[in-house]
Each structure stands twice: as C-alpha cells, then as structure tokens.
Amino acid sequence: MNPTPVIAIQNLTYSFGKGVLQKTVLADINLEVNRGEIVILMGPSGSGKTTLLTLIGALRSVQTGSLKVLDHELQGASKLKRIQVRSQIGFIFQTHNLLRCLTAWENVGMSLKLHQQIPPSERRERAITMLQAVGLGSQATDYPDHLSGGQKQRVAIARALVNHPPLILADEPTAALDRKTGRDVVDILQRLAKEQHCAILLVTHDNRILDIADRIVQMEDGHL
Numbered sequence: 001m002n003p004t005p006v007i008a009i010q011n012l013t014y015s016f017g018k019g020v021l022q023k024t025v026l027a028d029i030n031l032e033v034n035r036g037e038i039v040i041l042m043g044p045s046g047s048g049k050t051t052l053l054t055l056i057g058a059l060r061s062v063q064t065g066s067l068k069v070l071d072h073e074l075q076g077a078s079k080l081k082r083i084q085v086r087s088q089i090g091f092i093f094q095t096h097n098l099l100r101c102l103t104a105w106e107n108v109g110m111s112l113k114l115h116q117q118i119p120p121s122e123r124r125e126r127a128i129t130m131l132q133a134v135g136l137g138s139q140a141t142d143y144p145d146h147l148s149g150g151q152k153q154r155v156a157i158a159r160a161l162v163n164h165p166p167l168i169l170a171d172e173p174t175a176a177l178d179r180k181t182g183r184d185v186v187d188i189l190q191r192l193a194k195e196q197h198c199a200i201l202l203v204t205h206d207n208r209i210l211d212i213a214d215r216i217v218q219m220e221d222g223h224l
C-alpha cells in the first residue's frame with residue numbers, strides 16, 4: 001500500500017479579482033508530493049508558482065477543487081484548522097525573515113515556542129543542535145546583522161527544520177545568494193531533508209540547483 005501523500009491536489013483552480021476583472025491564475029492543477037520527496041516547481045514569472053505555494057501553505061483559502069496537506073482537506077477549512085496545518089510546515093522564503101532583535105538560536109527557538117510542551121532549556125538545546133547541523137554552532141549567539149547572507153539563510157533553514165516538519169515549502173531560497181553560497185545552502189537543505197525524511201516543494205528560477213530534485217514540475221500560465 002502506498003503511504004498517504006504529503007500534498008494531494010485535485011482539480012485546483014484559483015482566481016484573483018471579481019466580475020470582469022477576474023483573472024484565473026491556477027487552472028485545474030493536479031499534483032501529489034510524497035513523504036521524503038524533493039520537488040522543484042519552475043516556470044516563467046507570473047505563471048502562478050507563489051500562489052500555489054501559499055495555498056499549499058494554508059496562507060490563503062482554497063476556492064475550487066481539493067487540496068489535502070498532511071491529510072487535512074483545506075477546501076472549506078476553518079481559520080483554526082489552517083493555523084494547525086501551518087504549524088506543521090516549515091517555510092523558507094527568498095529573504096530570510098529573521099527577527100533582528102533576536103540571536104540566531106533565539107530565532108530558531110521561536111518555531112519551537114509554537115509547541116508549548118517543550119521547556120525553555122530544551123528549546124535552547126534543540127535550537128543550538130540544529131544550528132550545528134547547518135554549520136553555525138559557533139554563531140548561535142550572534143544577531144542577524146552580524147551574519148552574511150548565506151549564514152542568515154542557513155539560520156532560516158535551521159528554523160524551518162527544527163520542529164522536524166513533514167513538509168518544507170521554499171520560495172526562491174537562493175535568489176539573494178551568490179552561486180557558491182546558494183549551492184551550499186541547498187546542499188544543506190537536501191541533506192537534512194533526506195535525514196529527516198521530510199518532503200520539500202521548492203520554487204526556483206535557479207538552474208544551478210535543479211540536481212537536488214527528485215522531480216521537476218513546470219508551470220505555464222496557471223497550468224502544471
């Protein structure tokens with residue numbers, strides 16, 4: 001028996017605007033992503049990649065079709081249900097979105113705070129272990145302003161993975177980085193995801209990182 005996919009999308013359609021201004025940006029999308037699989041989503045600017053990623057991340061409401069994430073149907077889901085689904089996903093964005101007033105380990109520990117059963121001392125220990133895994137053990141008490149672009153993105157990876165989420169959504173994680181730094185960052189992401197058996201759906205225009213994917217899907221004008 002096949003395990004349940006982490007993402008299961010059937011006939012998903014999404015539009016912005018109303019009436020004559022209505023614009024369909026996703027049309028009849030079907031996609032499955034399995035546990036542990038790394039899928040890269042490519043396509044021209046404006047083809048709907050980010051819109052799809054934010055729907056899967058329960059950051060906007062599903063209009064038409066079925067979208068199951070971690071076995072939760074997001075079509076018609078309440079706000080509370082969407083928050084619960086979101087807390088099980090790790091997000092990595094183009095810019096790292098770290099809080100400047102918190103140190104590297106405190107930024108990583110923030111995602112553990114959502115899980116209140118973890119005592120503060122264990123939070124710190126787990127955050128520092130995760131920073132060591134991305135090669136930043138000795139920068140744990142540094143503030144983001146003292147870190148390079150690649151180091152900040154590695155803190156963002158540690159923050160996304162520290163809860164051992166079954167799914168990571170990444171939107172252009174290497175866009176702000178030079179070639180070598182971008183490569184290092186995705187290598188770390190790939191290694192940790194395989195260790196944790198975590199699925200990744202990653203949007204990118206970066207041809208240099210395509211080899212980390214188990215599968216590449218192409219989006220064109222709202223169609224997969």
Ligand SMILES: Nc1ncnc2c1ncn2[C@@H]1O[C@H](COP(=O)(O)OP(=O)(O)OP(=O)(O)O)[C@@H](O)[C@H]1O
Pocket residue numbers: 016017025043044045046047048049050051052
């Ligand atoms: N909030 C919004 N209101 C109206 N239209 C929007 C909104 N957000 C996105 N769009 C439109 O939806 C289409 C798809 O946008 P989306 O950002 O998903 O594309 P993308 O493939 O991620 O593009 P890029 O590679 O440039 O990030 C675009 O035509 C965009 O102009």
